[in-house]
Amino acid sequence: MITRKAARLFMLVVLLSSLFTLTAYGQEPTGAQTVTDTSLSGTVEWTVKRTEELTWKQTEEITYKAESKVDGAGSGGVGAGMARQVNNTAYLNSYWFSGVEPLTDAQMKERVLELQQYKIKYQLADIGILVDSADAYNGTLPEDGYAELGRWMKLSRETDPGQKIIATVNYGKRYFWRDGNRVSNPNFGNAVFNDNLRAFADKIVNQGVLYEGQRYKADGIQLDIEGFLPNDPVLKATAQHVRGALSDTALYSIASPADPAVWSDAYVSEMAGIFNMLNPMMYDQLGWGSPVNSPETYQQLWKTTIIRYAHAIANSSRPSTMLNPTMPAYEKKIAEDGTVYHDPAIENIYNAAKGLKMARDQLAIDRRANPNIVKNGVNGAGIFWWSKFIWIGPDPNDPYGHDYALDRDWWMQGWVSQK
Structure with a gap:
């Protein structure tokens, strides 16, 4: 009862x-x-x-x-x-692809149908963390991170062949701190790292992973390389090296920063010429002197950042590169020093969608002078984190008990239905 x-x-x-x-x-x-x-x-x-x-x-x-x-x-x-915005992305739980969370075939198909109903076209499938080492394994990806990926791809395409599967690889040691300064990690972007990452991209997209005697290929690969260094030439060289393993039809994506002091307009244009999807991470923008401290300032961040990215892409060698900024759906985050760097009362889908609408309205005007700006302003939007977004009831990890029913409603009414 x-x-x-x-x-x-x-x-x-x-x-x-x-x-x-x-x-x-x-x-x-x-x-x-x-x-x-x-x-x-x-x-x-x-x-x-x-x-x-x-x-x-x-x-x-x-x-x-x-x-x-x-x-x-x-x-x-x-x-x-009416569903108008349908070219959306979602960051999916790594446990689904590693087998840490065991799923039956029926459960996998149900998850694909759930993505379909929320108008997700691009699955960002988290399949693990790249090795950071000084040996031959540098830049490789442990196979246990994608042990269930072949089965997922088979069942996903049987359930909804319209959804695209982008294998997402992570790396969180781009730099380290020394005497209060950021120092580039020498393991990142060296010849061993680059060759191993390129070989993996070739395997996951061109050769495929084996499941029940058949090979299943991802539609593309996403790089999530953090933290960011300003206009990082090593990251750009790595991205270009991996690009060489992919055809023009493969989806090649990167998670990118919002701050223009990290990626300038010119650098965004350069990266748009390498990738065909850019996913600005439009969250964790509070604290440490940030001007984002209210719903209004967060909406303004969305407006200015999306306009900046859209113009930079339009002015690149690949103006068709897709822009899919990511909206937040997860609990409050507090740093060790007590700084709140994410507050769902401010950084949420409602405010993100409102800021994105303001950006799209301005881009519609800007397009008169620059027809390379896509008609919709953006390709779509993304959700981070999907496992939170679909959570039923108050979040047990959030002391304030955030309920993602609000986020689901905001997503459908505020973004998917947005004109």
């Missing part, structure tokens, strides 16, 4: 309006209750199962079985409006 207070009922009504399927990851059901709701446009049958994870979390599984009579299949359901 499941009891509901008024607030809980209200939240479920909001969730119902999305008409999506949320599955319980690695959980076993302990009880179920089925309700038919005819108060919306169309009848919605839904099931609530109280479940307990096999590890430490407790949540609810909500499965909707319905045909929406409001917006049609795949629209996001009641209240979402």
